[in-house]
Amino acid sequence: MAIETMTVEAAQAMAVGYKAIGAGLAVGLAGVGTGLGEMGIGAAAVGATAEDRDMFGLALLFTVLPETIVIFGLVIALLLLF
Amino acid sequence: MTEVMSGPAPYIYVSTRMRVRKAKLIQREEYLRMLNMGLPEFTRTIEEMEYKREVDELSASFGGVDLIENALSWNLAKEYQRIIALAPGEMKGFTRDYLHKWDIQNILTILRGKVQGLSEGKIRAVLVPAGELDAAVLDRLLTESSVERIIETLPQKQMAAILSAGLSEALETHSFGKLENELYKYYYATLIKAARGGMKGGLPFFKYVVFEIDIKNITNLFRIRAQGKPDVNTSDIWVEGGSYHAEELERLCSVAGLDEVVDTLKKKVKSPVLIEALESLREKKPIYAIEGMLITAQLNQMDNVSKRNPFSISPLLVYLERKKYEVANLRALARGKEAGLASEVLEKYLVM
Numbered sequence: 001m002a003i004e005t006m007t008v009e010a011a012q013a014m015a016v017g018y019k020a021i022g023a024g025l026a027v028g029l030a031g032v033g034t035g036l037g038e039m040g041i042g043a044a045a046v047g048a049t050a051e052d053r054d055m056f057g058l059a060l061l062f063t064v065l066p067e068t069i070v071i072f073g074l075v076i077a078l079l080l081l082f
Numbered sequence: 083m084t085e086v087m088s089g090p091a092p093y094i095y096v097s098t099r100m101r102v103r104k105a106k107l108i109q110r111e112e113y114l115r116m117l118n119m120g121l122p123e124f125t126r127t128i129e130e131m132e133y134k135r136e137v138d139e140l141s142a143s144f145g146g147v148d149l150i151e152n153a154l155s156w157n158l159a160k161e162y163q164r165i166i167a168l169a170p171g172e173m174k175g176f177t178r179d180y181l182h183k184w185d186i187q188n189i190l191t192i193l194r195g196k197v198q199g200l201s202e203g204k205i206r207a208v209l210v211p212a213g214e215l216d217a218a219v220l221d222r223l224l225t226e227s228s229v230e231r232i233i234e235t236l237p238q239k240q241m242a243a244i245l246s247a248g249l250s251e252a253l254e255t256h257s258f259g260k261l262e263n264e265l266y267k268y269y270y271a272t273l274i275k276a277a278r279g280g281m282k283g284g285l286p287f288f289k290y291v292v293f294e295i296d297i298k299n300i301t302n303l304f305r306i307r308a309q310g311k312p313d314v315n316t317s318d319i320w321v322e323g324g325s326y327h328a329e330e331l332e333r334l335c336s337v338a339g340l341d342e343v344v345d346t347l348k349k350k351v352k353s354p355v356l357i358e359a360l361e362s363l364r365e366k367k368p369i370y371a372i373e374g375m376l377i378t379a380q381l382n383q384m385d386n387v388s389k390r391n392p393f394s395i396s397p398l399l400v401y402l403e404r405k406k407y408e409v410a411n412l413r414a415l416a417r418g419k420e421a422g423l424a425s426e427v428l429e430k431y432l433v434m
Contacts (some may be wrong), residue, residue, distance in 0.1 A: 019090050033206050038089055039090070040091070041093075043090075043091040043094040043095040043098070044094050044095070044098040046095060047095040047096065047097070047099040047102070048099075050099060051099050051102035051106075052100075074098065
């Protein structure tokens with residue numbers, strides 16, 4: 001049975017690659033989750049603002065709240081990469 | 083402009099708009115304040131509310147309480163038309179079907195007015211073009227020379243067929259009551275068919291339709307009992323599709339004790355709001371009080387359903403009904419104040 005061997009350089013390169021994939025997933029999935037959350041909040045915010053202009057500030061605040069999830073994803077990505 | 087018609091976003095958008103509009107409707111405290119106002123102050127208050135545009139538009143043609151009444155009706159009609167335009171996808175179809183009852187009301191008003199020989203202007207003043215038949219179509223129907231011609235030219239052929247079938251009897255008996263029953267039976271059958279047609283969001287709509295039929299049947303039951311003529315044949319007034327069978331309701335018309343009526347009615351319903359309303363009917367009350375309680379139960383049940391199904395047809399239906407009763411309340415207040423009724427008397431007729 002043939003035994004596969006791997007050089008140290010190749011192993012290190014693979015580890016960097018996995019980290020990059022992990023970082024990408026962290027940001028990407030967090031972004032998709034945020035998008036899904038913002039879809040409902042955004043639709044409701046636009047609806048509420050259409051009826052009452054005074055709600056714009058509050059509606060905008062609620063719409064951007066899920067953005068924090070992307071920041072969590074970004075933090076994880078940065079921790080993985082650096 | 084591209085319109086987003088898929089996914090939950092359009093439902094969320096419209097539901098939120100309806101919730102905001104509902105929150106802006108007149109609250110109980112405001113009605114109580116209005117009860118103590120004189121007619122001029124009340125008129126000024128109405129003019130400063132959401133009805134300002136309609137009051138301004140109609141002020142050249144009407145005055146006094148007539149102006150208020152017409153402004154209220156026009157506002158309601160315009161509001162309903164705007165909601166149909168706003169509603170997305172299947173919600174639009176359900177809303178159109180639901181508002182079809184205004185067509186029935188308008189057509190019956192025209193027919194009754196024509197038979198009684200009222201002028202076109204007087205009939206037009208009480209029409210609310212909130213359904214499929216808009217103001218232009220209703221105006222055209224009003225100019226027709228006879229009731230037969232009105233029915234012939236009616237765009238809704240199924241409704242025309244029902245009217246044609248019962249017209250001669252209605253003219254002979256001078257009563258459109260039976261025709262009205264037939265039209266409402268057709269209306270609810272159409273709603274049930276639409277709700278059970280497998281369309282998205284049909285289930286909450288279906289549940290609401292069943293509840294509305296139950297309320298209508300219970301109201302009719304208590305009306306018949308209040309008239310004290312339970313021996314009259316009532317088999318053709320009950321609307322099918324609700325929780326109660328026609329035979330059961332017919333039997334309850336002649337049952338002497340209220341307790342037995344309430345116990346039988348309670349067995350078939352699950353809604354705690356309706357059960358509570360039925361419980362309070364154990365003691366003898368005037369029919370307007372019973373109707374008021376049932377309407378309140380209906381509105382509260384709608385609120386509950388809309389909270390359970392926040393992004394469905396329910397918030398829209400709640401708003402449609404609440405708005406209808408706001409207009410009815412303001413109209414009652416205007417007419418009541420003009421007639422000099424005491425605020426205690428008026429309060430009993432308000433749906434708050």
